[in-house]
Structures are given as structure tokens and as C-alpha cells.
Amino acid sequence: MTTLTPERRERLHRRVRFIVAFTISYNVLEAIVAMTAGVLASSAALIGFGLDSVVEVLSAVAVAWQFTRKDPERWETVTVRAIALAFFTLAAYVSIDAITSLVSQEGPDHSPLGIGITALSLLIMPLLAWWETRTGRELASKSVLADAKQLLLCVYLSGAVFIGLLLNSVLGWWWADSVAALVVAVLAVREGIEAWRGEVESPFGVLEDDDEND
Numbered sequence: 015m016t017t018l019t020p021e022r023r024e025r026l027h028r029r030v031r032f033i034v035a036f037t038i039s040y041n042v043l044e045a046i047v048a049m050t051a052g053v054l055a056s057s058a059a060l061i062g063f064g065l066d067s068v069v070e071v072l073s074a075v076a077v078a079w080q081f082t083r084k085d086p087e088r089w090e091t092v093t094v095r096a097i098a099l100a101f102f103t104l105a106a107y108v109s110i111d112a113i114t115s116l117v118s119q120e121g122p123d124h125s126p127l128g129i130g131i132t133a134l135s136l137l138i139m140p141l142l143a144w145w146e147t148r149t150g151r152e153l154a155s156k157s158v159l160a161d162a163k164q165l166l167l168c169v170y171l172s173g174a175v176f177i178g179l180l181l182n183s184v185l186g187w188w189w190a191d192s193v194a195a196l197v198v199a200v201l202a203v204r205e206g207i208e209a210w211r212g213e214v215e216s217p218f219g220v221l222e223d224d225d226e227n228d
Contacts, residue, residue, distance in 0.1 A: 018152070026153050030081050033146045034074040037165065040138065041067040041074070047131045055125035059191040062111045063132065063175045066104055066168060073100045073164045077157055086155075093157035094209050097164060101206030104167070108199040112192040124183045132176035139169045160209045167205060171198045 018026070045067035052060030076096040080089045143165035150158030178191020 023153070026149055027081050027086065029149050030146075030153070030155075030158055031078060033142065033149065034078040034081075034161070037074040037142065037161075038071050038078070041070045044131060044135060045071070047127065051125050051127040051131065055123040055128060056120075057123065057125055057128060057179075058111050058115050058120070059175050059178055059195060060125060060128045062108055062195065063128075063171060065107055066171050069100045069104045070164055070168055073097045073161050076100075077161045080157055090155065090157050091212070094160050094212060097157065097160040098206045098209035100164065101167070101202045101209060105199045105202035105206065108171070108195050108202065112195040112199065115192040116189060119188065125179055129176060129179050129183075132172045132179065135168060135172040136176060139165050139172065143169065156209075156212060160205075163205050163209070167198065167202055170201060171195070174198050 045064045047064075048060050048067060049064030051057070052062075052064060073096075076093050080086050080093040083089050143162045146158060146162040146165060150156075150162055174194030174197065175191055178187075178194050181187040181190040
């Protein structure tokens with residue numbers, strides 16, 4: 015691993031602070047829009063998506079707190095475990111929400127606003143997660159990589175809700191978003207366990223290995 019100069023390390027620390035500040039700002043907006051759309055469409059999936067944004071804000075706040083400390087590396091374990099708890103919280107809510115929707119056989123109403131916000135997240139979050147991952151790998155920071163995985167999980171959830179809303183609107187498949195949400199919940203539990211154990215790796219490992227070999 016290449017040793018970072020103090021100047022480079024400080025530059026990366028500033029980048030992390032920028033990434034988490036953007037993440038917090040965007041996800042606050044996303045939470046408001048998604049939960050509003052969820053209430054208007056009586057969509058538990060969209061409300062859950064909005065609450066996921068709240069969890070992402072908490073994860074980003076944990077990393078932001080770490081990188082405002084004088085010695086960020088000292089607080090690595092505490093921050094990673096806070097992110098792990100965020101994963102578990104998200105998984106619990108999504109699971110309960112999805113199972114409740116399946117049992118009650120209640121699907122969301124058509125929601126152009128919901129489709130729009132999930133589509134926007136599918137454009138923004140992969141790029142943000144990739145940038146944070148590159149930064150976390152260079153810093154060898156498990157907390158930054160864990161937060162990047164939280165962003166990537168948002169991509170999965172955005173895709174699940176987006177597809178579920180489309181299938182419900184076009185084909186009347188009311189159960190589609192609940193089934194997809196359960197898959198996301200399983201992924202969240204897996205990522206939470208890995209973060210709690212400190213076994214955090216880049217979610218873009220294959221792509222980054224290819225970049226390094228070029």
C-alpha cells in the first residue's frame with residue numbers, strides 16, 4: 015500500500031467531508047420527497063424508501079463526525095459499528111414493511127413523483143458511492159467504505175422501489191416492490207454483519223482492480 019503524504023491525506027479528508035455533506039443534503043431532500051409521495055400514494059414502499067434516506071443521513075453523519083476528529087483513524091471501529099447498526103435498522107424496517115404489505119395485499123397507487131425520485135437516485139447514488147469508495151480505499155478507511163456500501167444499498171433499494179412502482183402501475187403487480195424489498199433487506203443484514211466484524215471491502219472491487227491493472 016502506498017504511504018500517503020500528510021498533504022494528500024488531508025486532501026482526502028476534505029473530500030470525505032464534502033461527500034458526506036452532499037450525501038446528507040441530498041438524502042434530506044430525498045426523504046422529504048419520497049415520504050410525501052408515499053403518503054399521497056398510500057405507498058408503504060415509498061415511505062420505507064424515505065426512511066432509508068434518513069438512515070443514510072445517520073450513516074453519513076457518523077462518518078462526518080469521525081473526520082472532524084483530530085485523529086480520524088482512532089474512531090474507526092466506533093464509526094463502522096454505528097454504520098452496521100444503521101444497516102440492521104434499515105433491514106428490520108424494510109422486512110416488517112414488506113411482510114405487512116404482502117399479508118394485507120396492499121400495493122401502492124400510481125406515483126409519478128415516487129418514480130421520479132427513485133429514478134434520480136439511480137443516477138446520482140452509483141456515482142457518489144463509486145467516488146466515496148475510491149477515497150475510502152486510498153485512505154484504507156473501513157468507515158468510509160462502509161458508508162459507500164450504505165450508498166450502494168440505496169441504489170438497490172431505489173431500483174427495487176422503482177421497478178415495483180412501474181410493475182404496479184403498468185401490470186398491476188401490487189406485490190412486486192415488497193418482494194424486491196425483502197431481497198434488499200437480506201443484503202442489508204449481510205452488509206451489517208460484515209461491517210460489525212470489520213470485514214469491509216470495496217463494493218466496486220472488481221472494477222477497481224481492473225483500473226489498477228491498466
